[in-house]
Amino acid sequence: MRTAGVLKPAFRNRNPKYVHLKQELLAVVEPKPYNISTIWKTANSWPKANEVIPGNEKLVGAVINAIATEPILRIKNSQRGTQLKLVFEFAQSQHVLFKPKWYNREEVINGTVYSGKDRHNSEIVSFHLAMILNLRSTPIVAGRRISLRDHVSRTVPELQKTMPIVNNGQCVYGVCYYCNSDEMVCDDPDSGLLEGAVLYTIPGKINKLRSPWQRTYDNAVLAAWEKNDNYCSMVRKKLTLEALLDLIDAALFDFLIQNGDRHHYETRDGRLLLLDNGKGFGNPYVDHMDILAPLYQCCIVRRTTWERLLLFSGGALTDTLRAMNELDLLKPLLTKEHYDALERRLLYIYGTVELCKEKYGTKLFK
Numbered sequence: 437m438r439t440a441g442v443l444k445p446a447f448r449n450r451n452p453k454y455v456h457l458k459q460e461l462l463a464v465v466e467p468k469p470y471n472i473s474t475i476w477k478t479a480n481s482w483p484k485a486n487e488v489i490p491g492n493e494k495l496v497g498a499v500i501n502a503i504a505t506e507p508i509l510r511i512k513n514s515q516r517g518t519q520l521k522l523v524f525e526f527a528q529s530q531h532v533l534f535k536p537k538w539y540n541r542e543e544v545i546n547g548t549v550y551s552g553k554d555r556h557n558s559e560i561v562s563f564h565l566a567m568i569l570n571l572r573s574t575p576i577v578a579g580r581r582i583s584l585r586d587h588v589s590r591t592v593p594e595l596q597k598t599m600p601i602v603n604n605g606q607c608v609y610g611v612c613y614y615c616n617s618d619e620m621v622c623d624d625p626d627s628g629l630l631e632g633a634v635l636y637t638i639p640g641k642i643n644k645l646r647s648p649w650q651r652t653y654d655n656a657v658l659a660a661w662e663k664n665d666n667y668c669s670m671v672r673k674k675l676t677l678e679a680l681l682d683l684i685d686a687a688l689f690d691f692l693i694q695n696g697d698r699h700h701y702e703t704r705d706g707r708l709l710l711l712d713n714g715k716g717f718g719n720p721y722v723d724h725m726d727i728l729a730p731l732y733q734c735c736i737v738r739r740t741t742w743e744r745l746l747l748f749s750g751g752a753l754t755d756t757l758r759a760m761n762e763l764d765l766l767k768p769l770l771t772k773e774h775y776d777a778l779e780r781r782l783l784y785i786y787g788t789v790e791l792c793k794e795k796y797g798t799k800l801f802k
């Protein structure tokens with residue numbers, strides 16, 4: 437019997453098991469005191485392949501506190517990527533990335549799925565969401581406000597050249613592919629501070645690979661995956677099952693945050709990292725279904741990911757995420773509309789997997 441349009445109650449009800457997980461996650465990300473002589477060594481010892489953080493590691497909160505508060509000894513410009521990113525140097529020669537705020541929380545990014553600049557809050561929320569889904573392959577991220585003005589003297593000359601004072605406020609536009617003096621970020625006139633997301637730097641060698649579901653970035657040209665219903669069978673010949681399941685985890689994650697810009701994906705020891713999550717949470721009123729293409733074209737999903745998604749049904753996902761977000765210095769991180777959008781998108785994922793199950797049965801779970 438077809439039941440299209442009707443989701444089983446289990447997908448709409450709360451699973452009582454989530455309450456315990458929520459408490460555990462909050463205890464992990466809650467900011468804690470740290471020992472500056474050991475904290476970076478500890479955090480740098482964690483990554484194993486793409487697992488950046490061990491499960492249920494309470495010291496994550498110490499790293500969060502450290503990246504959010506450690507004195508900044510030096511600021512330079514990141515050479516990587518295309519958008520403005522600063523590099524902060526802390527004591528013990530630890531470097532972290534800073535993605536500045538470009539948009540207010542309630543701003544809606546219209547246009548294509550990849551429109552706009554990075555959203556700093558998306559980087560922070562994505563870290564929390566990945567922890568909820570037990571995809572511990574994002575960098576640790578925390579919000580922070582800094583005074584550009586107070587740090588000019590600790591900024592390298594190349595970057596200082598791109599730091600004009602506008603209306604008495606210190607600004608920066610930086611050096612990067614999209615950087616130009618018409619678009620800059622500045623200390624807020626009221627607080628004198630610039631907010632942004634601080635990203636812990638994942639140590640080790642990171643490889644960049646073209647995504648099989650890459651977009652053409654041209655409305656007039658369709659990509660192979662947009663033209664061929666049998667596209668996944670081609671991908672399966674080229675990738676290991678593990679690599680494909682990693683891409684499907686990433687697709688679920690990207691669909692929830694609505695990041696349609698993962699044209700390349702990055703790996704560590706052959707396993708996928710969820711790096712560069714700044715293009716999420718642009719428009720809470722739109723769900724680009726094609727971000728889910730890896731899932732509905734392949735109709736497979738990791739059993740552990742699926743079971744984890746089921747634990748956060750019926751509002752539990754955003755209840756947990758909101759509580760984690762509230763622990764960040766830059767709270768509130770999302771408007772209500774974005775939380776509603778997450779719950780709606782979660783139902784789309786449940787529905788998509790149900791349709792796959794109707795077609796292929798439980799062998800879709802790997």
Ligand SMILES: Nc1ncnc2c1ncn2[C@@H]1O[C@H](COP(=O)(O)OP(=O)(O)OP(=O)(O)O)[C@@H](O)[C@H]1O
Binds near residue numbers: 519638639712713
């Ligand atoms: N937290 C991190 N740890 C380690 N490396 C990182 C981290 N964040 C970013 N990088 C590296 O820096 C590169 C650029 O970062 P990111 O993709 O966030 O910038 P971007 O300006 O959005 O670039 P693009 O336009 O290519 O998407 C990444 O491809 C990655 O190799």
Ligand SMILES: [Mn+2]
Binds near residue numbers: 712714715
């Ligand atoms: Mn990017």
